[in-house]
Amino acid sequence: MNLTNTVKTMWGAISFCGRKGLYILLVALLSGPFFNNAFAQGSLSGGLQTNGNFFVRDTSIGAANTPQYDNLFSGYEGWLNLNYSNFGFDLGLRFDFYLNSNLPDPQAAFTGQGIGNWFIKRKIHKLDITAGHFYDQIGSGIIFRAYEERLLGIDNSLMGLRLAYDLSDNWKVKTMLGRQRNPFGSNGVVSSTYKPIIASLSFDGYVPVSDDVQLAPGGGVVNRVLDEESMALIVADINTYAPIDSFIPKYNVYAFSLYNTLTVKDFSWYIEGAFKTNEAIVGPEGILVDKFGSVIMTNLSYSRKGFGITVQGKRVENFILRTSPNEILNEGVINFLPPTARQNTKRLAARYNANTSELSEWAFQVDLLFKPAKNINAALNFSNITDLDGNLLFREAFAEARFKNLGTTKKWTTTLGLQYQEYNQDFYEVKPGVPNVISVVPMTEIIYKIDRKKTIRTEVQYQHTQQDFGSFFYVLGEFTIAPSWSFSFSNMVNIKPRKTDERESYYDVSVGYTHKSNKFTFAWVKQIEGIVCTGGVCRFEPAFNGARITLNSSF
């Protein structure tokens, strides 16, 4: 069998047999007559990520009343990726398993396993073909983004066909057709798909006007077509409405986007405008409304050595784009609206976050980075988010200075920071009548390098607030022996509690060990609970108390 025929056979098998075709292909690769020589020339890579959670009931913090705390006591999830390249093909396969896992839903136990992702990719001259599951986005993701955040339970890959064609060196056109993966389908199926169909067409270009001026324009359209079953649910729901609220829903929605990045020397200006045609979306009153949606977003940045500034603005109105309006929470989300606020990483500074409000938002942000002295890096950030009626949703001012190698020794790095936040908890968490959370967080991080291998890192933060749970104090100590060991301890104490009579401590003790490409971590974690209400649905994120073991491995 020559190579051409082999490839044709494989393509045929895949085209006609779907996933079975993939198995045939793998079997052919591993056992075919060319295995001894051809297979050996290919490259195989992959990785394994597994988590084990061991639940220990602690009613004092609400770590109770879920199946894991009541009777299961443990839950596991894992992903094994295999990627193989040969004959110009890229093949990928991912085995997913969830055993009594609370990752899909923090209050439930999900068990299921199987092939969660597979793809076959081949570039034929200027045509790039991908069949199977793929991740991609159009522009900044406003009209389409398929991505994976597995530890958040998000994996909305598109299952279908992706074709990308290079019109020239600088221009590319792309189409994607398929159905979105439903990662946690009924009866433990990890590879089912939502029924509505998604189709897209987009282009991206690059225009070097001169040495100093470049353009990177692009645009796209996404079409989602509802299936009969989803439409029947929508119709039945609308039939319960008063005549004034009733409307005729549409099967098709089209979302259009145009974007461009203009670069002039040290300046860069990105602008994207998108709109979507009328369709049934869940409105602010919790019932379906027939609305047109729009987004406009822009970033203007200037950077040179030691200085950078970015100004961002975004306006969003009724831009909910899902496989169908029947889906809630993380289900069936087709697009991604980037938040216009700082992504904080420090524990207390990251307690209150402003996700983009899909129905109504005006957002503005300035981010400034500069070096006032040789050993000092400074950052300033300000963001302000309101709804389209001008009601404040979120405001943050943040300042940070990082001092490196101060004094006579080069062993110390010290970071000082201060954050001020106003957070509309009523809006983001749907807690009617609660006042805005006003929080002030001073924080510091000190890194001391004992020698070339050993490092100590400490963090101290204090969150002053008279709302929500009240004030917190947080301390972290971490000792690292490169390249193998790390030990850390942190404690978050509700120092001025408003919801409990006693000060509650939420601590975390962890040990990490790395040997070559294997990394093991063990942690004992006590984590605070929270309630998240979005899109007319409330979901309780329970507290966690117990042990976590993880293994990350790559080859």
Place this chain on the structure above:
Amino acid sequence: MRILIFSLVILLSVSACEEVGPTINIIPPERKVLVEEFTGVQCVNCPEGSEKLETLLDQHGENLIVVSIHSGFFSVPHATSAIDFRTPEADALDGFIGPVTFYPSASINRKLFDGENSRLVNLAKWAGLIQQELAEVSPVEMELNTTYDASTRNLEVSTSLNFFEDINQPVHISVLVTETDVVDSQLDLDGLQTDYVHKHVMRDMLTNFDGQLITNATIANSPVVNNFSITLPNEWDELNCAVVAYVHFVSPQFDVLQAEEVKILQ
């Protein structure tokens, strides 16, 4: 010869008189749909769910039976609450049908619908799935009768079931009491309402939370009668109380086959 002729006449008469009987069409019993709504006084979005169910009750009338189950974190009473709607059975049902992971959510005949990963579905799907279930045929007919003694507040409940087909798995019956129009505190999108009218609140069960076993293998056209009783607590207004009974599987299927509801005082 006479005897022969007489015998032939008799024989012909008998055969000529053979009756052609009427066509019997066994009409399957009308299907009633049970909606078990999981709710809580702390859940701001739940009044919207209750409102939706009232609209659906207006649409489908007696063919729809609603039970509001207060369970989980969102059902912890407010300081202003006069009544704690939680019951051990509500918590047990939360785990049995669910677990409930978002509010408001409801099970429609406890069915796991195509494409769903839970028997509990969100509000947007209730109307469509109820309609879908109403179109199904039930294999069982139920008659539900109550006798209430106002002096002792004792309630006797009798259920009579007639199956139209053999069912080769255990079938259970659950019986419970609901109370409607109970005024007490509830959080909604405008804040805490102290005069909210709660509907169809599950007050107690006359069976275990997962019902009472009727039979391990049901035979068609073999009527089954069961009797239950309860003494109503003084806090319940019997004028607003109803008995709900439903026939269902327990595992691995949980589907409700038929349901019935009668008011305690007609």
